[in-house]
Amino acid sequence: xxxxxxxxxxxxxxxxxxxxxxxxxxxxxxxxxxxxxxxxxxxxxxxxxxxxxxxxxxxxxxxxxxxxxxxxxxxxxxxxxxxxxxxxxxxxxxxxxxxxxxxxxxxxxxxxxxxxxxxxxxxxxxxxxxxxxxxxxxxxxxxxxxxxxxxxxxxxxxxxxx
Ligand SMILES: [Fe+2]
Ligand SMILES: [Fe+2]
Numbered sequence: 001x002x003x004x005x006x007x008x009x010x011x012x013x014x015x016x017x018x019x020x021x022x023x024x025x026x027x028x029x030x031x032x033x034x035x036x037x038x039x040x041x042x043x044x045x046x047x048x049x050x051x052x053x054x055x056x057x058x059x060x061x062x063x064x065x066x067x068x069x070x071x072x073x074x075x076x077x078x079x080x081x082x083x084x085x086x087x088x089x090x091x092x093x094x095x096x097x098x099x100x101x102x103x104x105x106x107x108x109x110x111x112x113x114x115x116x117x118x119x120x121x122x123x124x125x126x127x128x129x130x131x132x133x134x135x136x137x138x139x140x141x142x143x144x145x146x147x148x149x150x151x152x153x154x155x156x157x158x159x160x161x162x
Contacts, residue, residue, distance in 0.1 A: 002066035003111045009104040010061050010116070011069045016100055017054035018073045021047045023093060026076040027086045036151075038159025039083055045161045046090075053123070060119050083151060084141045091134035098127040 002010070028043035061068050080086045101123045108116040137158070144150040 002061070002064050002116070003113060005107050006104075006111055006113050006116050007061065007066040009107045010057055010066065011071075013100060013104060014054050014057045014061070014068070015071050015073065016097065017050050017057060019076070020093065020097060021050035021054065022073055023076040024050060024090070026078055027080065027090070030078065030080050030086065031083065036083060036155045038155035038157065039086070042158040042161045043086075043090075053126075056122075060116075064115060064119075083155075084138075087134065087137050087141055091131070091138050094127065094130045094134050098131060101127055 024043045024047040028040045028047060031037075031040035031043060058068055080089070101120060105117060105120050105124065107113075108120060140154055141151070144154060
């Protein structure tokens with residue numbers, strides 16, 4: 001059985017992962033609107049991954065004998081200034097999510113919930129990867145600056161994501 005505090009934190013994270021998915025899908029739609037199909041594709045794949053994260057939490061709550069409580073998902077914004085603006089926010093958002101995961105871990109440690117600590121281990125590792133990926137893209141856009149031809153090459157490169 002899950003302790004109430006752990007169950008609440010896990011339910012909150014289902015919502016946070018759904019919001020991440022929504023945010024990245026909104027970013028993907030924006031990149032489509034400025035004809036940068038590669039960035040759009042990368043973000044759409046990312047949105048699907050985040051939905052997968054939400055479902056991992058969902059499945060765990062049920063498996064651990066808890067109750068899933070779904071809440072409203074906040075609407076993300078719909079427009080950004082540039083690809084750079086989008087990916088700066090991706091990185092900032094991933095850092096925020098890392099903080100959320102660490103917070104749930106703190107709760108699980110406090111409650112001596114070893115099963116949830118073990119479950120969260122996957123996400124701790126995943127967040128290192130997520131931050132690294134976003135950092136790399138932010139750096140690449142920074143190097144390229146405003147040279148449209150180079151941005152086009154990066155767009156094509158990111159569009160290869162499966
Ligand atoms: Fe996630
Ligand atoms: Fe993420």
